[in-house]
Amino acid sequence: MEKLKDHDALVKYRKSLESKRRPDMIRVLICTTGCRALGAEEVYKAFKLEVEKQSLKDKLEIVDTGCQGLCARAPVLTIEPMGIFYGRATETDVPEIISRTILKGEIIERLCYTDAGKRTPYIRDIPFYGKQKKIVLRNCGNIDPKRINDYILRDGYAALSKVLTTIKPDDVINEVKNSGLRGRGGAGFPTGNKWEFVKKAVGDVKYIVCNGDEGDPGAFMDRAVLEGDPHSVIEGMLIGAYAIGSSKGIVYVRAEYPIAVEHLKIAIEQAKLLGLLGNNILGSDFSFDLGIKMGAGAFVCGEETALIASIEGKRGMPRPRPPFPATSGLWGKPTNINNVETFANVPIIILKGSAFYKAIGTETSKGTKIFALAGNVKNTGLVEVPMGTTLREIVFDIGGGIPGRKKFKAAQMGGPSGGCVPAQHLDLPIDYETVKEVGAIMGSGGLIVMDDSTSMVDIARYFMEFCQDESCGKCVPCRVGTKRMLDILTRITKGQGKKDDIGLLKELAEVTKTASLCGLGQTAANPVLSTIRYYLNEYEELINKKDAPSLPQESQTTQT
Amino acid sequence: MHKNVTLNKENTPSVDLTKCNTILSKYSKATHADLIPILQQIQDAYGYLPMAALEEITVRTRIPISKIYGVVTFYSQFSMEPRGRHTIKVCVGTACHIKGAPDIKKKITEVLHINEGETTSDYKFTYEPVACLGTCFLAPVMMVDGRYYGKLTIEKTETILKSY
Numbered sequence: 001m002e003k004l005k006d007h008d009a010l011v012k013y014r015k016s017l018e019s020k021r022r023p024d025m026i027r028v029l030i031c032t033t034g035c036r037a038l039g040a041e042e043v044y045k046a047f048k049l050e051v052e053k054q055s056l057k058d059k060l061e062i063v064d065t066g067c068q069g070l071c072a073r074a075p076v077l078t079i080e081p082m083g084i085f086y087g088r089a090t091e092t093d094v095p096e097i098i099s100r101t102i103l104k105g106e107i108i109e110r111l112c113y114t115d116a117g118k119r120t121p122y123i124r125d126i127p128f129y130g131k132q133k134k135i136v137l138r139n140c141g142n143i144d145p146k147r148i149n150d151y152i153l154r155d156g157y158a159a160l161s162k163v164l165t166t167i168k169p170d171d172v173i174n175e176v177k178n179s180g181l182r183g184r185g186g187a188g189f190p191t192g193n194k195w196e197f198v199k200k201a202v203g204d205v206k207y208i209v210c211n212g213d214e215g216d217p218g219a220f221m222d223r224a225v226l227e228g229d230p231h232s233v234i235e236g237m238l239i240g241a242y243a244i245g246s247s248k249g250i251v252y253v254r255a256e257y258p259i260a261v262e263h264l265k266i267a268i269e270q271a272k273l274l275g276l277l278g279n280n281i282l283g284s285d286f287s288f289d290l291g292i293k294m295g296a297g298a299f300v301c302g303e304e305t306a307l308i309a310s311i312e313g314k315r316g317m318p319r320p321r322p323p324f325p326a327t328s329g330l331w332g333k334p335t336n337i338n339n340v341e342t343f344a345n346v347p348i349i350i351l352k353g354s355a356f357y358k359a360i361g362t363e364t365s366k367g368t369k370i371f372a373l374a375g376n377v378k379n380t381g382l383v384e385v386p387m388g389t390t391l392r393e394i395v396f397d398i399g400g401g402i403p404g405r406k407k408f409k410a411a412q413m414g415g416p417s418g419g420c421v422p423a424q425h426l427d428l429p430i431d432y433e434t435v436k437e438v439g440a441i442m443g444s445g446g447l448i449v450m451d452d453s454t455s456m457v458d459i460a461r462y463f464m465e466f467c468q469d470e471s472c473g474k475c476v477p478c479r480v481g482t483k484r485m486l487d488i489l490t491r492i493t494k495g496q497g498k499k500d501d502i503g504l505l506k507e508l509a510e511v512t513k514t515a516s517l518c519g520l521g522q523t524a525a526n527p528v529l530s531t532i533r534y535y536l537n538e539y540e541e542l543i544n545k546k547d548a549p550s551l552p553q554e555s556q557t558t559q560t
Numbered sequence: 561m562h563k564n565v566t567l568n569k570e571n572t573p574s575v576d577l578t579k580c581n582t583i584l585s586k587y588s589k590a591t592h593a594d595l596i597p598i599l600q601q602i603q604d605a606y607g608y609l610p611m612a613a614l615e616e617i618t619v620r621t622r623i624p625i626s627k628i629y630g631v632v633t634f635y636s637q638f639s640m641e642p643r644g645r646h647t648i649k650v651c652v653g654t655a656c657h658i659k660g661a662p663d664i665k666k667k668i669t670e671v672l673h674i675n676e677g678e679t680t681s682d683y684k685f686t687y688e689p690v691a692c693l694g695t696c697f698l699a700p701v702m703m704v705d706g707r708y709y710g711k712l713t714i715e716k717t718e719t720i721l722k723s724y
Binding site for chain 2 (some may be wrong): 034036037038071072074214215216217218219220223255256257293294295296297298299310311312313314315316317372374375376380381412415446448450454459462463466470472
């Protein structure tokens with residue numbers, strides 16, 4: 001690969017890739033990231049072997065992709081251009097897929113998506129995909145994330161080239177502000193405003209950091225984006241760096257995500273080779289270096305000041321703000337931190353314009369949101385919907401509803417910082433504000449569906465155990481508050497609750513919320529408050545009926 | 561998050577520091593920012609963080625041992641105890657929790673006679689819970705070394721453990 005000298009060189013490079021395309025080829029797209037857990041790599045290898053054996057190289061291309069969304073059917077594959085979707089395929093199915101579907105055009109029924117006895121072979125007819133709008137996930141599952149050319153073929157780095165040649169840094173910030181993009185890590189702070197703060201901050205060096213420390217139990221959106229389309233994150237960071245005047249970036253990734261780290265490393269290397277990272281990018285004055293830091297297993301490091309401490313090689317503990325990282329962050333320099341999904345939104349905003357982006361979503365929340373749909377729902381997986389989509393559409397139309405004869409009870413949104421949304425709010429259009437009104441938070445996008453067999457007190461206790469365990473112990477309200485609330489919740493689930501326990505829980509929740517140093521403590525009580533708000537009867541039942549069978553117990557955490 | 565680590569130097573077998581020194585030689589001008597990557601590589605090489613290696617880091621990087629100890633005990637990834645040949649990570653994420661992870665955990669303790677965070681006396685298994693493996697569609701799920709086992713039942717768990 002030769003370094004691309006300027007905008008024209010990138011255009012020429014893309015054109016040369018396009019001319020080499022073979023539209024007559026059949027492509028088999030196999031997810032080898034999330035689906036790896038169920039044998040996708042073996043399926044991929046079997047395809048490769050078969051192509052070799054039957055000399056189908058000129059007819060058939062096998063592509064290993066990132067997440068295609070419908071994880072419930074893992075391992076999944078899509079056959080293009082026909083648009084046939086197969087799930088639960090094994091390596092022994094491969095010869096048949098080739099001989100029947102690819103060479104003869106026949107459908108293999110047992111591999112098709114099935115709901116209520118109806119088989120749906122084509123991806124366009126599967127309701128799971130019908131209501132989605134893929135902007136951030138536009139490439140995920142469609143390209144090989146290990147090949148930069150695949151990304152460039154789909155207009156990759158065109159947004160970067162556009163800003164470098166035609167848009168001034170201030171106008172980039174204005175465009176992002178106009179788009180209405182808000183932080184996808186959970187808090188929903190307007191991204192453009194954040195960029196402006198860092199841009200205005202005084203400092204010889206400025207840093208841009210991508211927060212990929214996705215620690216919420218039940219969330220796997222950032223994992224999927226990093227694994228399936230790492231270049232979109234890199235391009236978003238490059239545009240952000242150009243806008244705020246930064247020349248050094250770091251992606252902080254959870255150590256539990258080895259595939260994400262691997263794909264990111266490959267992506268960075270390839271971008272360097274093409275001169276899309278490094279000095280004088282595309283012939284401009286703009287230079288940018290990007291490195292990776294791996295987390296070491298601490299949930300609190302998702303908090304921005306703790307994350308900075310962790311990058312600096314210290315215990316990942318938060319510190320009081322102000323000063324905010326925008327003025328004094330990494331090594332005391334102005335630092336801009338955005339989430340993975342936030343960065344992945346940026347190239348599209350630049351390429352298609354803020355007006356295009358603003359047209360999607362609700363009054364206060366623009367664009368789309370990715371949710372990790374899991375729990376007691378048929379179609380578990382990764383979904384991207386416009387802001388303002390209702391919970392009912394996500395759980396029932398996309399998710400296919402609740403398996404078995406059970407009923408929907410609640411959707412837990414926002415993980416340990418969020419809350420449970422009960423059935424009466426199923427028709428609520430989801431955006432940052434509405435979700436908050438009903439006692440949950442948008443959070444990073446974990447959405448766990450619970451059926452009527454789930455005990456809500458147990459869920460509250462579960463999340464409190466998590467927060468108590470992950471509390472860094474620096475501030476008293478969080479360290480002691482979470483421990484005391486966990487003690488009370490544990491005794492209630494054991495059938496040893498006391499009459500005034502609910503009042504005590506509320507009081508502790510209030511203090512922990514108000515007085516804690518960082519987001520972990522400030523939101524730790526949310527699952528308790530939201531379950532008391534909607535399922536008070538379950539608490540009372542357990543407290544009043546001392547002889548009631550106690551809930552299943554987990555081993556108890558004992559340390560504070 | 562806070563781990564109790566007992567340092568028992570007398571019982572610690574002597575450690576060959578060759579691998580440790582190879583890693584450290586890549587960091588001739590190490591700063592505090594290099595500490596976590598250094599620890600991660602040493603743990604990868606030895607399976608745990610031997611005290612002798614931590615002392616070597618101090619000597620070579622001039623980062624006080626107290627700071628190193630503080631970092632090692634803060635992050636759940638690090639261990640100063642020798643670990644088992646196989647690591648069992650049981651996902652205790654939300655989806656796994658509501659689909660029966662507590663029962664799976666009980667079964668593991670029953671079969672291996674160890675609790676979370678412990679290693680079997682024959683150093684065959686180390687058993688630890690993990691907040692979320694990000695594979696909620698497999699719930700309940702556990703990982704043995706690099707391999708995922710999804711949609712677990714109590715019976716399946718026992719069979720898997722016995723296959724090692």
